[in-house]
Each structure stands twice: as C-alpha cells, then as structure tokens.
Amino acid sequence: MTTTSSAEHTRRDFLFVATGAVAAVGTAAVIWPLISQMNPDASTIAAGAPIEVDLAPIAEGQDIKVFWRGKPIYIMNRTKKQIDEARSVPTASLPDPASDQSRVKEGHDQWLVVIGICTHLGCIPIAHEGDYDGFFCPCHGSQYDSSGRVRRGPAPLNLPVPPYAFVSDSKIKIG
Amino acid sequence: MSGPSTYQPTNPALQWIERRLPIIGLIHSSFVAYPTPRNLNYWWTFGGILSFMLGVQIVTGVILAMHYTPHVDMAFNSVESIVRDVNYGWLLRYLHSNGASMFFIAVYIHMLRGLYYGSYKEPREILWILGVIIYLLMMATGFMGYVLPWGQMSFWGATVITNLFSAIPYVGDSIVTLLWGGYSVGNPTLNRFFSLHYLLPFVIAGVVVLHVWALHVAGQNNPAGVEPKTEKDTVPFTPYATIKDGFGMVCFMIFYAWFVFYIPNYLGDPDNYIMANPGVTPAHIVPEWYYLPFYAILRSIPSKLGGVICMFGAILVLAFLPWLDNAKTRSSRYRPIAKQFFWMFVAVCVLLGWLGAQPAEGVYTIASRILTFCYFAYFLIVLPILSRIEKPRTVPNSIADDVLAKYGKKVASAIVALVLAGGLVAGSMQDAKAQEHGGPVPPSLSWSFAGPIGKFDRGALQRGYKVYKEVCSTCHSMNLLHFRNLADEGGPGFSTAQAQAVASDVKVQDGPNDAGDMFDRPGRLADKFPAPFPNEQAARAANGGALPPDLSLIAKARGYDRGFPQFVFDFFKQFQEKGPNYVTALLQGYVDPPPKDFALPAGSYYNTYFPGHAIKMPKPISDDQVTYDDGTPQKVDQYAKDVATFLMWTAEPHLEARKRLGLQVMVFLIIFAGLMYFTKKKVWANAH
Numbered sequence: 062m063t064t065t066s067s068a069e070h071t072r073r074d075f076l077f078v079a080t081g082a083v084a085a086v087g088t089a090a091v092i093w094p095l096i097s098q099m100n101p102d103a104s105t106i107a108a109g110a111p112i113e114v115d116l117a118p119i120a121e122g123q124d125i126k127v128f129w130r131g132k133p134i135y136i137m138n139r140t141k142k143q144i145d146e147a148r149s150v151p152t153a154s155l156p157d158p159a160s161d162q163s164r165v166k167e168g169h170d171q172w173l174v175v176i177g178i179c180t181h182l183g184c185i186p187i188a189h190e191g192d193y194d195g196f197f198c199p200c201h202g203s204q205y206d207s208s209g210r211v212r213r214g215p216a217p218l219n220l221p222v223p224p225y226a227f228v229s230d231s232k233i234k235i236g
Numbered sequence: 237m238s239g240p241s242t243y244q245p246t247n248p249a250l251q252w253i254e255r256r257l258p259i260i261g262l263i264h265s266s267f268v269a270y271p272t273p274r275n276l277n278y279w280w281t282f283g284g285i286l287s288f289m290l291g292v293q294i295v296t297g298v299i300l301a302m303h304y305t306p307h308v309d310m311a312f313n314s315v316e317s318i319v320r321d322v323n324y325g326w327l328l329r330y331l332h333s334n335g336a337s338m339f340f341i342a343v344y345i346h347m348l349r350g351l352y353y354g355s356y357k358e359p360r361e362i363l364w365i366l367g368v369i370i371y372l373l374m375m376a377t378g379f380m381g382y383v384l385p386w387g388q389m390s391f392w393g394a395t396v397i398t399n400l401f402s403a404i405p406y407v408g409d410s411i412v413t414l415l416w417g418g419y420s421v422g423n424p425t426l427n428r429f430f431s432l433h434y435l436l437p438f439v440i441a442g443v444v445v446l447h448v449w450a451l452h453v454a455g456q457n458n459p460a461g462v463e464p465k466t467e468k469d470t471v472p473f474t475p476y477a478t479i480k481d482g483f484g485m486v487c488f489m490i491f492y493a494w495f496v497f498y499i500p501n502y503l504g505d506p507d508n509y510i511m512a513n514p515g516v517t518p519a520h521i522v523p524e525w526y527y528l529p530f531y532a533i534l535r536s537i538p539s540k541l542g543g544v545i546c547m548f549g550a551i552l553v554l555a556f557l558p559w560l561d562n563a564k565t566r567s568s569r570y571r572p573i574a575k576q577f578f579w580m581f582v583a584v585c586v587l588l589g590w591l592g593a594q595p596a597e598g599v600y601t602i603a604s605r606i607l608t609f610c611y612f613a614y615f616l617i618v619l620p621i622l623s624r625i626e627k628p629r630t631v632p633n634s635i636a637d638d639v640l641a642k643y644g645k646k647v648a649s650a651i652v653a654l655v656l657a658g659g660l661v662a663g664s665m666q667d668a669k670a671q672e673h674g675g676p677v678p679p680s681l682s683w684s685f686a687g688p689i690g691k692f693d694r695g696a697l698q699r700g701y702k703v704y705k706e707v708c709s710t711c712h713s714m715n716l717l718h719f720r721n722l723a724d725e726g727g728p729g730f731s732t733a734q735a736q737a738v739a740s741d742v743k744v745q746d747g748p749n750d751a752g753d754m755f756d757r758p759g760r761l762a763d764k765f766p767a768p769f770p771n772e773q774a775a776r777a778a779n780g781g782a783l784p785p786d787l788s789l790i791a792k793a794r795g796y797d798r799g800f801p802q803f804v805f806d807f808f809k810q811f812q813e814k815g816p817n818y819v820t821a822l823l824q825g826y827v828d829p830p831p832k833d834f835a836l837p838a839g840s841y842y843n844t845y846f847p848g849h850a851i852k853m854p855k856p857i858s859d860d861q862v863t864y865d866d867g868t869p870q871k872v873d874q875y876a877k878d879v880a881t882f883l884m885w886t887a888e889p890h891l892e893a894r895k896r897l898g899l900q901v902m903v904f905l906i907i908f909a910g911l912m913y914f915t916k917k918k919v920w921a922n923a924h
C-alpha cells in the first residue's frame with residue numbers, strides 16, 4: 062500500500078458510514094415486527110366489538126356484572142336513596158371531584174354503569190358494600206360511593222365510566 | 237477465549253469493570269484481536285451464518301411460543317391463527333419454518349467444508365466432535381419442532397421416528413411408551429416435545445460456546461491446511477473476518493428471504509396443512525429433506541434393529557473421523573485421490589437423500605443398499621487406506637505463500653454442483669408423490685397472484701366467494717375463516733358494512749343464556765363461518781360416509797408432482813400454485829360414464845384428477861348454476877377458477893402483504909449486499 066490521497070479517504074469513510082447506516086436501518090426494520098406481534102391480534106380486536114345488554118331483568122337495588130374486552134362492567138339499578146346520597150354530597154369535597162349527573166345518562170338517572178376495576182391496583186371492588194352504599198375494594202380497603210366515586214382509601218380516581226349509550230329504555234350498548 | 241487478555245480499556249469506568257470481570261477483554265481477544273488466517277475463503281463464512289441462524293430460530297421461536305398452544309385439539313388451529321391474526325405472524329412463522337431448512341443447508345455446507353479441508357485433524361478433534369454433538373442436537377430439535385404444528389406429517393413423522401426406538405431389544409417398547417407418555421402419540425407427547433423443543437436450542441447455544449472456545453484455542457484451519465507461523469499469515473478478526481462474514485451473511489439472507497417471501501411452502505409437505513388424524517396415514521410419509529439420507533439408510537437394511545443401528549451409526553461414524561483419517565496432509569487440495577473420493581461421497585449423500593424420498597421398493601431398495609455401503613465404505617475403508625497409501629502434493633510453506641500462489645478458482649463450479657444437488661433432493665420428494673398419485677397432472681393455469689408481485693383479482697375473489705357460498709358451503713366447512721376477514725386488506729374487498737351484512741344473514745349458535753339454553757343469534761364480524769354440519773358423524777352420514785374436507789386450507793393442502801427438472805425451475809419461477817391448479821382441474825375433471833376398464837365403486841364418481849379417480853363428491857357445479865352479476869361467463873371452467881382463487885385466499889390471506897414486503901426486503905438486501913461487498917473490498921485492500 063502506498064500513500065493514500067485524502068480524496069480516497071473521504072470516499073472510503075463515506076462508504077463505511079453508508080454501510081453502517083443501512084445496517085442500522087435494517088436492524089430497526091427487523092425489530093418492528095418483533096415488537097408489533099405483542100399487540101392484540103386481529104381476533105382479540107374483533108372480539109372487543111360493542112356488546113348489547115338487556116336491562117329489563119335488573120330490579121331496583123340490584124346489579125349485574127358483564128364482561129366487555131375482558132373487563133368486568135357493573136350495571137347497577139340504583140334506588141332513590143342511593144341516587145339522593147350521591148347527589149347530596151358536595152362535589153368539591155371529593156378526592157376526584159365529579160358530579161353524579163356527569164356519570165350517568167340524562168333521563169336514565171337510576172342506571173350506573175362503571176368499569177369494576179379498582180383504580181388503585183386493579184382488584185375488583187364488591188358491590189353494595191362499604192360505608193357509602195356503593196363499592197368496597199377488599200384488597201386495600203378503597204371505598205366507592207353509589208356513583209362509583211372514590212371516597213376513602215388509597216385509590217386515586219373514580220371508577221371509570223365505559224363508553225355506552227341507551228339503544229332503548231331497557232337496552233344499552235357498551236363500546 | 238485463549239488465555240488472559242492483554243487488552244486494557246482507557247475509559248476509567250470500563251477499567252473498573254475490567255478489573256473485576258474481564259469480559260470486554262474476553263470479547264476483544266475472541267472477536268477483535270483474534271488472529272485469523274488470511275487465506276480463508278467464503279466456505280468459512282458458514283460458521284458465522286450458523287450462529288446467525290441459531291439466533292434467528294431462537295428469537296422467532298420464543299415469539300411463536302407466545303402465541304402457540306401445545307394441545308392436540310388446539311395446536312393446529314393456533315398455528316393458523318398465528319399466521320392469520322397475529323401482527324406479522326405469517327412472517328414469523330415462515331421465518332421459523334424455513335429457518336430450520338436454512339440452518340440445515342448451512343450446517344451441511346459447514347460440515348462438508350470441514351471434511352474437505354481436514355478441519356477435524358489434530359489438534360481440532362474435540363472441536364469436530366462438539367460439532368457432531370451440535371448436529372445431533374439440531375436433528376432432535378428440528379424433529380420435535382416439526383411435530384408442533386400437529387399436521388398429518390407432524391403426527392406420522394412423530395409416530396415413525398419414536399417407533400425407531402422400539403427396535404432396541406427387550407426395553408424398546410418401554411422406551412417408546414416412555415417417550416409418548418401414553419399408548420400412542422398423543423397430547424402428552426406433544427406437550428413434552430414442545431417443552432424440549434424450547435429447551436434444546438439453548439443447549440445448542442451452550443455447546444456452540446464450547447465449539448467456539450475450542451476453535452479459538454486450536455485456531456482456525458484454512459484452505460491450505462498449514463498452521464499460521466508468522467504475523468504475515470494472519471489478520472485480526474475485526475475488521476477483516478467480521479466484514480467478510482457479514483457479507484456472506486447478507487448473501488445468505490437473500491437466499492433465505494427468497495424462500496420466506498416467495499416460496500414459503502416449497503420445502504414443506506402439503507399434507508402438513510391437514511390436521512393430524514390418528515386414523516389415517518398419508519399415502520407416502522417423507523421426513524423433512526434434511527433427514528432423507530439417513531432415512532434412506534434406515535430403510536435399506538432389511539432388519540429393524542439393523543436399520544436403526546446403521547442410521548445412528550451413519551451419524552456417529554463422523555465423531556470417529558479424526559482417527560479414521562490419519563493422513564498428515566489436512567487439505568484435500570493437496571490430496572489428489574482423497575479429493576475425488578470426497579466428491580464421490582458428496583454425490584453418494586445427495587443420491588441417498590433422493591432415494592430417501594422414493595418408495596422403498598424394487599430398484600430403489602437395491603440402490604439404497606449399494607449407496608449405504610458406499611457411505612460407510614468412505615469412512616471405514618477409503619479414508620483409512622488412503623491415509624496410508626496416498627502421496628500428497630507439496631503443501632505451501634506458509635499461508636502467506638498460499639495467498640501469493642492464488643490457488644484454485646473452483647468455487648463457482650462447486651456452488652453449481654451443490655445447488656443442483658439440493659434441488660434434486662427437494663424435487664425427489666415430489667417425485668415420490670407422483671408414484672402414488674398416478675393419473676394426469678393438472679394443467680398449469682396463469683394466476684394473477686403468482687410471481688413476485690402477484691395480487692388477487694378482486695372480481696375473481698368475490699365471484700369465487702359467491703360460488704363457495706351457494707355451492708361448496710352446503711357440504712364443506714370453512715373453519716378458519718371469520719366474517720371480518722371478508723373486509724380484510726388483501727381479501728375480496730368487502731366493506732365492513734357488507735361483511736357485517738353477510739354475517740347477520742347467518743344464524744350462529746351462542747349461549748348458554750341465563751336459563752342455561754343455547755340460542756341462535758345473528759352472526760357478528762368476529763364469528764367464524766359456521767359449519768354445515770354439527771359434527772363429523774353428521775357430515776359423513778349426509779355424504780355417503782365420506783367426510784367433505786374443510787376448505788380453509790385446501791389450496792395449500794393439495795399438491796402433485798412436477799417432476800425433474802421442472803421443480804428446479806419452480807424454485808426460480810416461484811411456482812407455488814399447485815393447490816389452485818389442482819382444485820380447478822378437479823372441479824372440471826368429472827367423466828361420465830367412466831372409462832370402460834375402470835371399476836367404479838358404488839356411490840363414487842370418476843374424476844380424472846382425483847388420486848385413485850373414485851371420488852365420493854358428485855359433480856358439484858354445472859354451467860349457469862351460479863348467477864354472476866358482472867357479466868363474467870357462467871361456465872364451469874370460470875366457476876372453478878374463481879373458486880380456486882377464493883380458496884387460495886382463504887388458505888393464504890396475507891399473500892399480498894407477503895409479496896409486497898418481500899419486494900421491499902429484497903431491494904434492501906441487494907443494496908446492502910452491494911455496500912457490504914465494496915466495504916469488504918476496501919477493508920481487505922490493506923491486507924493484500
């Protein structure tokens with residue numbers, strides 16, 4: 062090997078950089094499908110389509126649990142007393158302030174539909190237990206009221222309301 | 237891996253680590269500074285390629301295991317749902333299934349290279365034996381992996397191979413029962429094979445570490461077969477060997493990608509797209525191509541125990557090679573007679589592979605016996621004698637001398653020979669099919685979805701769906717198809733609303749409801765196409781005792797022979813359309829009345845293309861039976877072609893995505909290979 066001109070040096074460096082860059086792009090492109098496969102597959106997504114629930118069999122003061130996308134959904138037919146309790150408490154005093162009206166559908170005030178997963182660490186609260194006529198989580202003692210709002214315990218947020226709509230007076234569509 | 241390292245990092249943090257765990261030094265001395273002979277040719281890149289393939293198989297395998305269900309009732313469908321529903325599942329599955337073949341191609345080249353250049357000779361005996369152990373582990377792993385999809389070949393392969401152990405005197409049957417965990421191949425067998433198939437690759441990786449360690453102690457052999465003596469004989473591993481191996485790897489990836497994206501089922505058996513059925517053995521059981529030579533040896537011996545001993549002996553004899561061949565000269569380059577015998581041995585292996593796929597009868601058995609003798613004679617007679625009597629040519633003084641002499645340029649012809657040989661083996665499996673199939677071969681039609689940029693003809697898919705719905709679906713199930721698939725990209729192009737409408741026209745059984753009763757409801761997008769009969773018995777009862785096969789995979793589960801040399805061209809032409817050709821031909825193949833000399837069993841119909849000709853399905857469709865709205869002629873040949881297109885889509889719903897991605901990958905790899913080539917040249921310019 063004799064002396065190398067600087068022009069040849071530049072050409073060589075460019076070649077090395079280009080090869081390295083293409084290798085990097087290739088590696089990144091390979092990683093994409095390897096990660097993407099962990100996402101829900103097509104059958105899981107299809108199974109997560111909206112479901113319809115018939116409310117007729119749920120008597121006043123009772124509740125049912127249905128599953129949507131693998132999550133338990135509480136549907137509660139609240140008594141007058143439960144509704145009044147939920148509406149009489151000053152919203153501002155709550156850990157996660159929200160009015161009861163904002164958590165139900167207008168004209169269907171007796172129906173509470175919430176995702177029954179404790180906002181603390183994901184246990185399933187028990188309905189009709191606790192001091193607030195609502196839900197009690199056995200894991201670490203969080204308590205939710207008859208509107209599904211957190212009132213006491215380590216849970217930071219209210220029980221979330223899933224997307225749903227009334228198709229008729231006695232039928233809802235969740236999702 | 238060869239003694240304490242002299243490497244000292246300059247970075248203080250690295251120094252801190254290095255004093256406590258000299259891992260960077262280890263890597264540096266093994267893969268950077270490690271001196272590698274400067275005259276290595278491209279056959280030496282297969283070691284790196286093999287490590288790469290092991291990595292690919294482990295990564296794709298671990299991912300597939302996240303989605304796979306090892307249960308006899310669910311395994312087959314779980315593999316199909318990987319391919320159909322998991323994001324890039326088809327890619328991962330094809331990478332893994334073809335990866336096994338690539339792994340074996342690479343290992344065979346690697347082994348033959350060792351054989352040719354005498355890489356097993358002193359001081360590399362242990363290195364070689366570790367390699368034989370890795371090869372045995374690979375065979376076990378590959379075999380158990382092939383069982384997991386639980387197709388017909390999986391099941392019967394497992395049955396036949398495990399039964400090999402029953403040949404052992406006295407304890408054979410107990411061993412077989414132990415392997416099965418039952419009285420036949422069943423769920424316990426599948427579960428343990430899954431567990432071991434997951435375990436063994438890591439054992440292989442462990443032995444590979446020992447293999448590389450032994451390699452780095454003894455140093456690499458080289459084409460001249462003389463040990464490096466001075467600095468001038470070697471170059472540092474990085475960048476020289478790294479970049480060369482890298483270039484070899486990228487070239488190999490192009491070959492690999494060709495299979496994965498364009499001919500993913502070329503090396504597979506159509507029967508494995510039929511779910512395992514313990515009651516029916518496929519007419520012709522063929523193992524995967526990489527076992528064929530040993531399978532031929534097994535069958536050539538007329539005694540059960542003898543066959544098994546010879547088969548295992550054929551592999552074990554490799555471990556004794558360092559002591560069977562005593563010749564001082566390593567490389568066959570300088571051994572004129574040994575070189576010729578080497579190529580004869582390669583030919584014997586290839587021919588044995590070809591015979592392994594032929595029916596075990598007549599002339600094939602005799603040929604297998606002769607070649608089995610030749611195989612063993614090479615190791616037990618030829619090599620020991622040659623090492624005494626052969627007069628080698630003069631070996632170069634040093635590697636540097638060898639580089640200057642620029643020895644031999646026969647690589648190209650060797651590659652051609654190997655490619656032809658490989659093609660012969662691959663094609664022989666199809667030859668075997670022909671023997672039992674008989675009858676005329678379905679004509680090859682032109683399909684819009686064939687070739688590297690093929691796409692489905694939407695109109696044909698929609699018409700085919702109509703034919704399927706109005707005709708086929710009265711008897712045949714379509715278990716793997718969901719209504720949502722009709723709206724999938726690359727499918728018949730229904731809108732979601734249209735697919736929804738198709739679904740809600742159908743009654744689907746659901747339940748139990750609160751009262752504990754099953755009830756019917758309109759179908760949803762997430763539902764499967766319902767089967768026409770509630771169970772197999774009902775289907776048989778309604779169809780004269782024959783079970784109408786599920787049609788989801790039929791276009792991949794049927795094949796026929798293409799013969800030599802057609803199958804070699806098929807590799808290059810990416811021919812994958814046997815199934816659709818067969819379906820189209822079958823639907824038009826009815827002859828009434830049957831040929832005079834053919835005794836047609838009662839309740840059967842004569843079909844030219846059906847194996848054995850007597851089919852239970854009456855002619856299913858005639859002209860004008862299905863109304864086409866788009867003005868396409870309503871003739872049987874058109875119906876047949878449309879429904880075959882539709883069935884190809886149901887069998888391979890991501891075909892378009894596969895070919896599209898394939899093109900991108902190919903373009904990328906070719907550019908990358910070009911860059912690697914020039915980089916390699918630039919790097920090596922300093923070494924010459």
Ligand code: FES
Nearest residue numbers: 179181182198201
């Ligand atoms: S999970 Fe409910 S209180 Fe902790």
